[in-house]
Amino acid sequence: MRSMSITFCAAAAAALIAVPVPAALASPAAPAGDDDRRTGTVSVTPSTIAPGGKVELWADVCGKGREATGNSDAFASEARFRPADDNGLFAEARIRDDAEPRSYDVWVTCRDGRGKATGTLTVVHHHRPSPAAPVKAGGG
Known part of the structure; x- marks a missing residue:
């Protein structure tokens, strides 16, 4: 009789493992509407720039016709x-x-x-090289 109980418990445990748990129960509950959160990339051109320069930013995350804000230190x-x-944007x-x-x-x-x-x-800071000696221009 005891082996029958062990067999039944083992079969029940195997059945629970084999049955998939619905996604709503498998993870903590997310607020309604959060299932469509997106992540993406920002393309920066040029990716290396000197202080005072301007860069172009392209984002693919918000979709067509949406608005976004961008920040960096x-x-x-x-x-x-x-x-x-x-x-994108x-x-x-x-x-x-x-x-x-440095990198930002x-x-x-x-x-x-x-x-x-x-x-x-x-x-990056661009340092212009200065001549080591004056250029000989000749007399004239």
């Missing part, structure tokens, strides 16, 4: 995205004049709060 002000084409941003040379994160948030995108840019 390197930006002089918030970038406002507008629809550009069927692929476009914005321009100016790099702070006092931005330190760029993040975009859709106005409706249902999408986010990230990217990076690198600020």
Whole structure:
């Protein structure tokens, strides 16, 4: 009789493992409407820029006709995205004049709060080489 109980318990446990749990029960409950949150990328052109320069930003996360804002510690002000084409949104941003040379994160948030995108840019300081000696121009 005891082996029958063990067999029954083993069969019940195997059945529970084999039956898929509905997605709503498998994870913590998400607020209604959050199932369409999107993530994407921000393309920064040029990806390496000097302080005071301007970059173009393209985001693919918010969809056609939506609005978004972009931020970075390197930006002089918030970038406002507008629809550009069927692929996403476009914005321009100016790099702070006092931005330190390093990599910076760029993040975009859709106005409706249902999408986010990230990217990076690198600020470099361009030093122009100075001549080591005056150029001999000749007499004339």
